[in-house]
Amino acid sequence: MKPFIFIVTFALYVFTAYPSVAPYRDSGEMSTVIPTLGVAHPPGYPFYIITSNVITRLIPFGNTAKKISAVSALFMALATVIFYYILLLLLADGNAAPSARSRISDRSLSNRVSGELV
Numbered sequence: 632m633k634p635f636i637f638i639v640t641f642a643l644y645v646f647t648a649y650p651s652v653a654p655y656r657d658s659g660e661m662s663t664v665i666p667t668l669g670v671a672h673p674p675g676y677p678f679y680i681i682t683s684n685v686i687t688r689l690i691p692f693g694n695t696a697k698k699i700s701a702v703s704a705l706f707m708a709l710a711t712v713i714f715y716y717i718l719l720l721l722l723a724d725g726n727a728a729p730s731a732r733s734r735i736s737d738r739s740l741s742n743r744v745s746g747e748l749v
Contacts, residue, residue, distance in 0.1 A: 633712050640711040644704035652696045662696050679706075 652659050657671070664671045665683045686705070687698040 633715070636715055637708045637712050641704050641708035644707050645701060648700035648704065650697065651694060658696065662699060665699055666695055
C-alpha cells in the first residue's frame with residue numbers, strides 16, 4: 632500500500648505544481664537560496680535547503696523552480712506515507728483514544744512507525 636500512496640501523492644503534487652517561480656510567498660526566495668546554499672528567512676530551513684541542493688544537482692532536466700517543486704513533491708509524498716502509518720497505528724482496533732494511549736506508552740510511536748517504514 633505504501634508504494635501506491637507514495638506514487639499517487641507524488642504524481643498529484645508534480646502534476647499540479649506551478650511550472651516556474653510562483654508569484655507568492657517564499658518560492659522566489661527558495662529558488663535563489665537552494666542553488667547557492669544561502670540562508671532563507673528565519674528559521675532558515677537548513678535540512679530542506681541542503682537536501683534540495685543535492686537532489687536538484689542530480690536532476691538533469693528542467694529549470695531550478697521545477698526541480699525544487701519535484702524535491703518538495705518527494706518530501707510531501709514521504710510525509711503522506713508516514714502520516715498513513717501513524718493513522719494505522721492509532722486506529723488499528725477502531726477504539727482510537729484509549730488504545731492509542733496504551734500502545735504509545737508500551738512502545739514509542741516513532742519506533743513503531745520507523746519499524747513499519749523499513
